[in-house]
Amino acid sequence: MLKAQVALVSVFLCAAVSTRAVDRRCLRELPLQISQIWKSAPVQRRTDGALYTPTTENYTNCPGATLRCFAAEMKVLMKEWEITNVRLSLSNALNKTSRRFQQPDSDCLHCELLQEENGQTFLERLTEVVQMMNSQFCKKAAPSKRRRRG
Ligand SMILES: *[C@@H]1O[C@H](CO)[C@@H](O)[C@H](O)[C@H]1NC(C)=O
Ligand SMILES: *[C@@H]1O[C@H](CO)[C@@H](O)[C@H](O)[C@H]1NC(C)=O
Numbered sequence: 001m002l003k004a005q006v007a008l009v010s011v012f013l014c015a016a017v018s019t020r021a022v023d024r025r026c027l028r029e030l031p032l033q034i035s036q037i038w039k040s041a042p043v044q045r046r047t048d049g050a051l052y053t054p055t056t057e058n059y060t061n062c063p064g065a066t067l068r069c070f071a072a073e074m075k076v077l078m079k080e081w082e083i084t085n086v087r088l089s090l091s092n093a094l095n096k097t098s099r100r101f102q103q104p105d106s107d108c109l110h111c112e113l114l115q116e117e118n119g120q121t122f123l124e125r126l127t128e129v130v131q132m133m134n135s136q137f138c139k140k141a142a143p144s145k146r147r148r149r150g
Helices: 002-021 030-040 056-061 063-082 089-098 119-137
Strands: none
Touching: 030 089, 030 119, 056 063, 056 119, 063 089, 063 119
């Protein structure tokens, strides 16, 4: 009974405020932003750089630490590629999202111990992790019964 009410209320909220009711770890716009960064990268330097690059496996074990690492390394990459038009919003979004995981990361190794990769591989890995997050956290926004939005 209560469960049904809660469900009804969340359907209502979902309809009322649309995507705002979704888990804040759902980062729907990020894959697009990442591809914009890729397009802004100076062509000759796309495979330059050595950035500490987490994997989806690292994300599964240590989501918070992994996102903080991506955030810090993204700042490095922006500087290396001299990208100023997107400012630091992407890095900040990752940093902010890292705090939404409750999992303690005392057992997580430091970013500096991860494999170093070039800018292209770094962005590919980041995209994989964001897609993994989105498949975990964006679900509620796409109920099969309501197709109004898409
Ligand atoms: C992440 O946010 C914290 C707290 O605001 C800040 O101290 C830290 O420098 C940020 N890290 C990055 C990589 O921006
Ligand atoms: C990150 O994942 C790689 C394999 O994907 C693994 O070899 C490495 O030990 C992991 N590092 C941390 C800090 O979890």
